[in-house]
Amino acid sequence: SYVLTQPPSxxxxxxxxxxxxxxxxxxxxxxxxxxxxxPGQAPMLVVYDNSAxxxxxxxxxxxxxxxxxxxxxxxxxxxxxxxxxxCQVWDNTSDHPAFGGGTKLTAL
Amino acid sequence: QVQLQESGxxxxxxxxxxxxxxxxxxxxxxxxxxxxxWIRQPAGKGLEWIGRVYTSGNIKYNxxxxxxxxxxxxxxxxxxxxxxxxxxxADTAVYYCARVAMxxxxxxxxxxxxxxxxxxxx
Numbered sequence: 001s002y003v004l005t006q007p008p009s010x011x012x013x014x015x016x017x018x019x020x021x022x023x024x025x026x027x028x029x030x031x032x033x034x035x036x037x038x039p040g041q042a043p044m045l046v047v048y049d050n051s052a053x054x055x056x057x058x059x060x061x062x063x064x065x066x067x068x069x070x071x072x073x074x075x076x077x078x079x080x081x082x083x084x085x086x087c088q089v090w091d092n093t094s095d096h097p098a099f100g101g102g103t104k105l106t107a108l
Numbered sequence: 109q110v111q112l113q114e115s116g117x118x119x120x121x122x123x124x125x126x127x128x129x130x131x132x133x134x135x136x137x138x139x140x141x142x143x144x145x146w147i148r149q150p151a152g153k154g155l156e157w158i159g160r161v162y163t164s165g166n167i168k169y170n171x172x173x174x175x176x177x178x179x180x181x182x183x184x185x186x187x188x189x190x191x192x193x194x195x196x197x198a199d200t201a202v203y204y205c206a207r208v209a210m211x212x213x214x215x216x217x218x219x220x221x222x223x224x225x226x227x228x229x230x
Contacts, residue, residue, distance in 0.1 A: 048214070048218070049214055097217075101154050
């Protein structure tokens with residue numbers, strides 16, 4: 001199965017830019033999606049197809065994907081952005097989704 | 109706006125069967141552009157995909173759970189269901205149902221239920 005690797009935690013000062021990475025073998029050839037999960041809540045899609053944003057997601061959230069790394073970038077981080085973030089791809093070989101292990105974002 | 113709602117017992121005894129239903133509102137489960145999926149999350153841990161169903165009856169399971177899982181769909185009720193048998197404490201988790209958006213370039217979970225905690229304990 002396809003393996004996605006995320007750092008366990010990322011810390012950034014409010015107002016600064018957070019970058020959360022998602023590593024995978026030739027992930028640049030895949031469509032990567034990102035979810036935000038706040039405590040006690042269900043995950044919520046914040047970026048799909050590498051860089052597209054669902055309706056209602058602020059422009060501060062952006063994504064990129066190249067080579068072996070996909071990145072979720074959150075500009076002007078706010079306290080309300082503190083959450084766990086998960087990357088996901090659909091492995092066409094197995095016809096299964098694969099999730100990264102999640103990254104906890106802390107606004108210091 | 110599509111909404112999904114999980115329902116079912118919050119407590120299941122070891123070795124018994126966990127049964128959950130997901131009711132879809134605001135859209136038809138017959139949509140040809142979507143899979144319908146179950147995902148779980150043990151406390152403090154990451155997301156684990158359980159399986160997915162298409163309205164044609166095409167079903168796929170996580171190989172690690174395949175021997176114990178059954179997912180079915182009831183289009184007349186706009187619902188899909190999960191059964192997990194021979195449960196143990198390791199199956200204690202928040203269980204989510206979710207819709208999968210299917211496009212030629214990728215599949216993703218665009219709508220999620222709020223989740224329901226299922227505890228396996230005697």
